[in-house]
Each structure stands twice: as structure tokens, then as C-alpha cells.
Amino acid sequence: MDFFNKYDLKLGNAILAEDKQLPIYEEVVAKYTVDYIPGGAAQNTARVAQWMLPEKQTVLYTGCVGSDKNAQILREANEKSGVIADYFVDAATPTGACAVLINNNERTLCTALGAANNFKITHLQTPEMQKSIESAQLFYMVGYFMTVSPESAMLLAQHAAEQNKAFLYGLAAPFLIEVDFFFERVKALLPYVDIVFANESEAACIGKKMGWGEDLAVVAEKLAAWEKVNQKRSRTVVFTQGANNTLVYTNGKLDQYSPITLPKEKIVDLNAAGDSFCGGFVAAYSQGKELSKCIESGHYAAHEIIQQNGCTLPAVCNFTF
Template sequence: MSVTPNIFCIGNPLLDISAHTDMAFIEKYGLQLGNAILAEDKHLPLYTEVKSYKVDYIPGGAAQNTARVAQWMLNKKQTVMYSGCVGNDENGRILREATEANGVVVKYLVDAEEPTGACAVLINNAERCLTTNLGAANKFKIAHLESSEMTGYINSTQYFYLVGYFMTVSPESAMMLAKHAADNNKTFLYGLAAPFLIEVDFFFERVKALIPYVDYLFANESEAACIGKKMGWGESLPVIAEKLSQWEKVNNNRSRTIIFTQGPQSTLVYQNGQLTEYKPIPLGADKIVDLNAAGDSFCGGFLAALSLGKPIAECVAAAHYAASEIIQQNGCTLPTVRALNLE
């Protein structure tokens, strides 16, 4: 093993096909702004039809976005590693080259049969809807993590991050990493992700099994409210944060920290029995280009600062900075200039 990354992100690598469209195109496919769904057969033609608009091809997938942003924030060579499954095709090569160009150590599993996953990002007035065709991303196997090379990386890593979307693909891989983190007193971070992972009992059973291993849990206000409703905790975000922090914990050497983002409103952090509000960086509407990856980049900034041992307030400040920079770009595009130095 030639490099020893300190952060390991895992998820569904996707090529984002990003376009600003009119509402008629969005409504044609029965989509809604603000939603993230898995593509059905009726959605497949949109991946071709969207090319009638100006299209940008950008590395995507929630955890891959977070990995790229964390690496950008740290500005160190090969600090972050990312894994997921891609196809043996041109889109897979585009993803690898673009992500490696950001300095991330890429360790994809390559599937010979399925094409690399794609996400149609349809944007209207800075709001977006995501329609994902997982493709090869759905073929990730735990055997990839059990190889001698990956075992070496896992043993050397101190921070593990994944997003709920991966729970639809390989929950056994998620549990393997979560248990490794707990057994070795390492840090495990988890993004709650789309409401369907909470609302659908089949998926929520997987989430409930993972939460006892989670040290840092991220959600936006709608995801938080969704789990509050599911668990019968009501709609108060502070109450939901407190309840989540008190959920069963496997590694009692670490308390569970809950982080709820609320767009331009204050971010809520519940840690060690105390709720603190942190105001994000204000941005005029004219500066916001694309809210896609806002949450992913928030997590990337937070993870970068956390890996350097920064206190919670500085972790949230780094998260707010990263998110504010990325939403001024099209998709998860990393600016060439980074004003915040974490060192």
C-alpha cells in the first residue's frame, strides 16, 4: 500500500448529467423539485432527451462529492479515499480521472456487465430534482472490501463516511465498516439522506441497524422531520436531535453528535446533551447557481476539519464555507481558489 489515506468514503459513484431545464420538461417525467428518486423505466428516456439542453458532465454521487470536497478543503495529497462500483466504460473512466485529478485515492470495483451509474440533475431557478439510474453502482460487493489491499486501507483509516443511499446497495458492507470503526474506536459518520430510506420499512430496518454504530449523524430539516414522524417523536427538530443522540450506542467511548442543516437557516448541533445553533454564511439569491451537492459539500467541509482534530464550532464553520462555495458552482465543481485554510 503506497499511500495511507486517513478518510474513507464509500457510496454510489455516479456521473451527474446536469442541465438547467424548464418546468415542462421536469413535469413531463412526473418529477418534483427538491426530490431525489431512483429511476424507473418511464424515466430512462430523459437521460437522452436532456441533451437537448446545455449539459455538464460532473463527477457525482453523494459520498463521492463529499470525498472530493474534503480533499479540496484539506489541500493535502491523497488524504481521502473513495470506493464504489462503476462499469467498464467511458463514463467510469471519466469519473476516475476527474476524481483522481482532485487528489482523491480512487479504489473502484469495476463491473463488467452494467454501465456506470448516472444521475440526471434537472435544475430550475437553483432548485433541483435528482433522478438516479444506479447501473453498476448497484453491483458493489463486500468481497471488494475483503481483499488484502482494501483491508490494509481500512485498517489504516481513522474516519469512515457513508450516505444512506448506499444502504440500498450493500448494507453488509456498511455494517462491516461500522463494526470495524466501533471495535477499533475509530470515527464513523453517516448522512441520513433521502426520506424514502426512512419511509420505506424495508430500507429503514437497515438504517436502524446501522445507527447504533454512528458517531456523527447528518440530516437536513426534511430528513430530520421524516425520521421524527417515523419514530413518533413529533416535528420539533431539537427533540428529534436529542432522541437520535440517545439511540443505542455500541461504542460508548464516543457520544453521538447530531447535525441538522436548514438551508439558509441556522444549523443545529446536538452534542453531549447541549443544542447549539450556528448561522451559515449568508448568500444573495443572485449568487446561488445550483443547490445540488450543498449537503454533500457541507459534510465534506465538516469531515475535513474533524480529521484535523478541530473543535465542533470550527468543523461547522468549515462545513458552511464548503457548502457556500459549492452552491455558487454548477454541480459539485471545486473552485480553483480556496479562501479557508484549515491548518
């Protein structure tokens, strides 16, 4: 615990690093055995989706990294898992990093966003990325990105609506809904969203913010019916609830799906469970599977990942689409 006290960290907490915590990253590498795992919510989803798909290099991920060792680690990890990584590089800023500290199976997360905060729309306007955007079948984005480059989010969302491509979006965190400055950006994007993902806390939060109450079935119905640009696609709302039933509202109907049960003693890490669910869903959805199969695929992915260490992909995917 001396190490935790040194950096003013608390067990089970997740924080953004302040100046006093920035030296932690070099110290953990110098003094401890470190596992490097590509992270970030959308990158987790991209890697899980690719893991479940039969053909490699069918998923492209973009974000912003620095020009450093950590960026190279990310590139190599994505290449190994079959994900195409087309990063925007900010050579003046270090790649974002999250120190995951474990003490008696309890985890503390300390994150320095670094270059992840510096993505620019100009990257999407390059000939290479324009080609990728045009050829993309669907788009998946996580709400955290709305704090960085909302104009980039709108560019992709508008393209999806114009070309009748699916745009999938994860609400990501209550603060993006509770803070008016960020929620105005989210509200501008939501009309372009075809499939919305949220956990129970995020769902209750948007229900409260929009004046719909906190009954998740009601919130799902209201959100599904909310303003929409592409009328060729109805909006589907997916609310996960951990070990409880996943709520899915689409085409005027609410359905519930039971996750795969897992004994507590087999749970290694719940971090990225939601990201993994979305990865499994995206993989099945990209294969044109029925919604029930997409949910089943998401439950399988989450079930497998939480038995691993920090979103480490299992060697084999035994799910059949």
C-alpha cells in the first residue's frame, strides 16, 4: 500500500492523472512486471469484434497516439489481433496510458489521456481515411470521443445517414449526460444513431436528464422513438445490466435477454465487460445476423473476457454465428 499512498491512490478507484501521479507510469515499468494491453473503450470493442470475426483485417480502428514506444506497442498488438489501426499521430504529445494497479484482486485505474485528447477531423479528411470511410459497412463510436472531436463524430454520423449505413453508439459515462456542455454534443449526435448501447447507470442517467424517469423500460422506449434523421432505419436501444437481463427495445417492442451466468470465483476482471459485449454485438451485426443472435454474441464475448486479465483476448473464439 505504500505505492498507493505515494501517489495518493485509493483501492477500487478510477481517476485521471494529475501532475503528482504522472511519474507513476515510468516507475511501474521500472520496478514491476508489466503487461501491456491495448485499451480505450472503442479500441477494446474493435479488438473483440475482430477476434470473433472469421476473417482478419475487417475491423479498422482510428484514434490519436504519440510517436513513442507505447504507440508502437498499440500498433503491434492490433496487428497481432488482426485489427487495422490507422492512427492520427501527435508527435508532440505522449500516447495515452492507464496504470492498472492490483492489490488483493482489487483494481485501481490511473489514466493520463495524453494524445487521445488531440484527435483532429483533418485525419478523417485524408485520402486514405476517406477511402476507408467510403468502404466501411458500419460505424461504432463511444461517447468519450465527444469530449475530443465532436466535429469528427458528426462527419461520420452524417455520412452514415446519407449512405444508409448503420451508426452504433455507446453512451459511455454518466458525466457525458449530466454535464450540459457535453450533453449538448451528445444530443446533436443522437438523431443520427441507429443503435444505442448503455449500461443501467447510463440508461437511468439519460432518462433523468430527458425527463423520462428512471424506469429503464420506459427510457428505452422513449429513446428509441426520439428524433431520428435516417428514417430508413428504426432505432434500437440496448441496455445491459450486468448479470441481470439485457433490455432491448426495437420496432415498438421490448425484449429481455439473459446473460450467460458465471460463478463469482471465475470472474477475473469486470473492466471492459461492456466494451466486449459491444464487440460481440458488432461482430454478429456486421454478418447480417438477427438481433437476438447479436445479443447472444455480445453476451458470449463479455462472458469470455471477464474470465481474462484486463481484456486479454482468449486464444480461441468458440462462438458460432
